[in-house]
Amino acid sequence: MGKVKRELGSDAIILHTRNVKQSGILGLFKKNLIEVVAALEEKNMDSEYHSITSNTALDKMKSNINKDKSNAPKNKDYLEDEIKKIKSMVETVVNTLDSKKEELPDVFSKYFDSLIYNGVNRDVAFKILDRINQQINMANKDSIQTQEIILYSIRDYLGEPSPITYDGKQKVIFFIGPTGVGKTTTLAKIAANFSINKKHEVGLITADTYRIAAVEQLKVYSEIMNIPIKVAYEIKDIYKSLSNFKDKDIILVDTAGRSHKNEEQMNEVKELIESVNNKEVHLVINTTTDFETIKDVLNRYSFITDFKIIFSKLDEALSLGNILNTKYFYNNQISYLTTGQNVPDDIEIPNMDKLSERLIGE
């Protein structure tokens, strides 16, 4: 700590330490070294780092947490969020009061309830069932046929899964999305899958250089999986990395995922993506997020003409309705679902039949 403070001043924080073994002659002069990664808080950085003022890393964390709890910033973003919450509450109340369900045939009633129970937006549930009712005479259908017809319809709205494929031509894959949704972890899972299981040549680039810890996180995975990694601090580093990776099959690019509300960062992501050809963009969305926030995220990324969606943290989600809600309103293809923190196992290509069944399950 003393050495860190001498070099970086008293505001420095330690991000990471590890023991490094140094080899000596016959192990006689072996010395144990400690590698310390420290950083200095930049003024006017994101609020995530703002409350770091006290002396020890632990105190800093504590003050961060307390600050979050006690005096949340009453700024524009905060008010916007509050308004959104109120709006969503009002919508829920209005939806509960209206009698849409009664407009549907009786045989649909239990499916309507199941869809709502599974987190499907009332409007979406009604429209899907109403659509079926308009198309098909339900009067002479038994319960098995009814269920089948509803499953066909939901299955159709979910569409075909669209995982990353390698067709002999180099592809650059960007992972975008808000902070903490699982971009880096998901990228590592996919990298392992392509490199270890499918024996493709994979290269990693991280453009998330706002936090030293973020770069370190991907470096650790790259070391374990023995996949090369480049760090891109600015656009020209991307060109350098791409030329370095000219023989790779798949190049996975991690992007900075701080607030999607920060326009400057959104522009950086835009510039980065637009500077590359042969690309695919995958937006990672935390499935546990409320649908109003998901809509907000999707609207803010709408400058990207074509992106696929990875739904993360299904293991933590109480319901899967948001997947159908998102598909219904935005129609982006779904590429993967992630189901836990384990790299590389906790990732799946969505099975739309199973998903449909779960959406009408009780």
Ligand SMILES: Nc1nc2c(ncn2[C@@H]2O[C@H](COP(=O)(O)OP(=O)(O)O)[C@@H](O)[C@H]2O)c(=O)[nH]1
């Ligand atoms: N439960 C659960 N946690 C996950 C999943 N994917 C990622 N995480 C965790 O979410 C946290 C943030 O992940 P990270 O990849 O760093 O998010 P990023 O900021 O978007 O890059 C980490 O603790 C991950 O282990 C998932 O599918 N399920």
Ligand SMILES: [Mg+2]
């Ligand atoms: Mg990350």
